[in-house]
Amino acid sequence: MVGPYGGITAAQMLQAVWLHPDRLGEPVALTVNFAAGLRDAPFVVEARPARTNRSTQHWTMALTQSGEDGASETMITATALTAARRVTWSATDAPMPAVPRPSDTERRPLPSRQVPWLERYDMRFIAGHIPQTWDGAEADSVTCLWMRDDPPRPLDFASLSALADVFFPRVWRRRAVMTPIGTVSMTVYFHAGAAELAACGDDFVLGLARAQSFFNGYFDQSAELWSEAGQLLATTHQIVYYKE
Amino acid sequence: MVGPYGGITAAQMLQAVWLHPDRLGEPVALTVNFAAGLRDAPFVVEARPARTNRSTQHWTMALTQSGEDGASETMITATALTAARRVTWSATDAPMPAVPRPSDTERRPLPSRQVPWLERYDMRFIAGHIPQTWDGAEADSVTCLWMRDDPPRPLDFASLSALADVFFPRVWRRRAVMTPIGTVSMTVYFHAGAAELAACGDDFVLGLARAQSFFNGYFDQSAELWSEAGQLLATTHQIVYYKE
Numbered sequence: 001m002v003g004p005y006g007g008i009t010a011a012q013m014l015q016a017v018w019l020h021p022d023r024l025g026e027p028v029a030l031t032v033n034f035a036a037g038l039r040d041a042p043f044v045v046e047a048r049p050a051r052t053n054r055s056t057q058h059w060t061m062a063l064t065q066s067g068e069d070g071a072s073e074t075m076i077t078a079t080a081l082t083a084a085r086r087v088t089w090s091a092t093d094a095p096m097p098a099v100p101r102p103s104d105t106e107r108r109p110l111p112s113r114q115v116p117w118l119e120r121y122d123m124r125f126i127a128g129h130i131p132q133t134w135d136g137a138e139a140d141s142v143t144c145l146w147m148r149d150d151p152p153r154p155l156d157f158a159s160l161s162a163l164a165d166v167f168f169p170r171v172w173r174r175r176a177v178m179t180p181i182g183t184v185s186m187t188v189y190f191h192a193g194a195a196e197l198a199a200c201g202d203d204f205v206l207g208l209a210r211a212q213s214f215f216n217g218y219f220d221q222s223a224e225l226w227s228e229a230g231q232l233l234a235t236t237h238q239i240v241y242y243k244e
Numbered sequence: 245m246v247g248p249y250g251g252i253t254a255a256q257m258l259q260a261v262w263l264h265p266d267r268l269g270e271p272v273a274l275t276v277n278f279a280a281g282l283r284d285a286p287f288v289v290e291a292r293p294a295r296t297n298r299s300t301q302h303w304t305m306a307l308t309q310s311g312e313d314g315a316s317e318t319m320i321t322a323t324a325l326t327a328a329r330r331v332t333w334s335a336t337d338a339p340m341p342a343v344p345r346p347s348d349t350e351r352r353p354l355p356s357r358q359v360p361w362l363e364r365y366d367m368r369f370i371a372g373h374i375p376q377t378w379d380g381a382e383a384d385s386v387t388c389l390w391m392r393d394d395p396p397r398p399l400d401f402a403s404l405s406a407l408a409d410v411f412f413p414r415v416w417r418r419r420a421v422m423t424p425i426g427t428v429s430m431t432v433y434f435h436a437g438a439a440e441l442a443a444c445g446d447d448f449v450l451g452l453a454r455a456q457s458f459f460n461g462y463f464d465q466s467a468e469l470w471s472e473a474g475q476l477l478a479t480t481h482q483i484v485y486y487k488e
Contacts, residue, residue: 028462029429029483031275033323035295035302050306050318051279056428056485058279060304060321062294074294077304079277079321081428081483085460088488089419093385094456141337174335184300184325185273187431189464189483191457212338212468213435213476216329218272220433220479222466224456232457235464237481239273239325239433241300244332 002037005117006183007165009038011158013061013078016047018157023049024057025084026194027157031187032078039065043075056083085193092191094235096226099126102146102204110168121166122150124204130168131176141174141211143167152202155233157190160197163205163225164188164236170211170221171242179243184218186238192231203228217241246281249361250427251409253282253307255402257322260291261303262401267293268301269328270438271401275431276322283309287319300327329437336435338479340470343370346390346448354412365410366394368448374412375420385418385455387411396446399477401434404441407449407469408432408480414455414465415486423487428462430482436475447472461485 003009010032017023043065051058063076099105105124128143147166149159169181209223218239225234247253254276261267287309295302307320343349349368372387391410393403413425453467462483469478 029277031323031429031431033273033302033325036297050321053280058277058318058321074302077294077302077323079275079323079429081277083428083461083485085462088461088486089421089458090460091382091418091458092456093418093454093458138335174337175333177333184327185275185323185431187275187429187481189457189462189481191459191462191464193460210337212336212479213433214333214335214337215435215476216334216437217327217332218329218433218435220435222479222481232459235456235466235481237431237433237466237479241327242332 002182004038005165006034006186007162008117009076010165010186011162012045013063013076014080014161015158016045016061017059017080017082020047023082024052025055025082027080027190028083029081029187029189030078030161031185032076033185034183035077036073036075038075041065056081092232094224094232096206096230097144097208099144099206102228105146120150122148128173130172134176134178137176139173139176141170143173144208146204147207148202148204154202155197155200155205157197160225160234161188163207164223164234166207167209167221167223169240170209171214171219174211174214182241183238184241186236188234188236190234192233196231197233200227205233246426248282249409250278250430251406252361253320254409254430255406256289257305257307257320258324258405259402260289260305261324261326264291267326268296269299269326271324271434272327273325273431273433274322274405275429276320277429278427279321280317280319282319285309300325336476338468338476340450340474341388341452343388343450346472349390364394366392367410372417374416378420378422381420383417383420385414386453387417388452390448391451392446392448398446399441399444399449401441404469404478405432407451408467408478410451411453411465411467413484414453415458415463418455418458425484425486427482427484430480432478432480434478436477440475441477444471449477
């Protein structure tokens, strides 16, 4: 509710690593801290390899903008891990729930009058849509939806990072009170490589999100993202400020 | 399996923030990236407030040691959010499971011949103990246990951060193969304030952990930590390298 869509910022922080000439391997973990709302103005993202080992590389990133007095201000901090993966024994213990296909699910967008980024996603809700009436009725905090870029584009680490932040605020779902919110920190763990993401093409991604705690101004969110074929692509967690 | 217990390093990274004279409020989020195995040698932790707002403060931290050539090497990177919380509507959606009390649960420690830190915790397993035979038999990845510092000490943000890393590697539980592992990134979200932690005294904490994905060398872990009274104190997530 301050600045641009957090998901696009997360994607930009990761993309700075992805484009870095010294990058080793592919993203495994990303944490983005939203320290201040970005202004609609130029920004600089610096990605620095803090430590490069044989098969892993730890990154620190920062996004800065010029303040009113011209001084550089830190708006976003972030860290990431990239790694050259080897093929190992693998297993998924979070199976995709049995849900209707995207083509059998109605596209019913969120209200987007003042939030243009919502139009950049094709969202097809299966459960837990945004409350239709803001009457304070308590509900669960679960949302399940198919989602895809609009216009469609092939899935990659940047777009998957952005998708990880698509879910509307869990506290709105939980209690049907439209309190101001803002994500303060977000982590994405990638459970697929570039080849697996490329194989998804511009398919939909299934997202399932819920909160576990709302405590004195901050709630958490955990979510899983699966490919249409049912592969767990990423798990993601965030902590979000809420006003009341 | 390289360097000291990761939980104590996580606690030390947070403690550097906690002790900083410019700190605003209490910890809400902590992410620690294990870039290299610490040597049994002096280290320096630098904590820097990257951005201070009215009620929140974003921190970046780094732990360095002197390399063989005397140059400073980054071993750990970390970020944290501290905040001055206000009392708001609050709710917990992750209720503590119904389990026997600590006093009714047998203390059966992990094998600790070469891992002294295990003796610094009183662990009382309810479900998902470490495999007794390493026969490759697949199982679920769930562990539930009561845990407490040994000797007991009052709970605080540092000790809770350390407890968040107590769980033995999920991949050992999942497939009873003792493959080498190493946590590469760990996040803790705090759902209690200093007053709530202090009220726990030296009570046990219930931990419940499971993995969701094992993919080409990295698996995740998500866990919840509750007070004996059933309050959700923290949720925590990590991603862990495994060799095969």
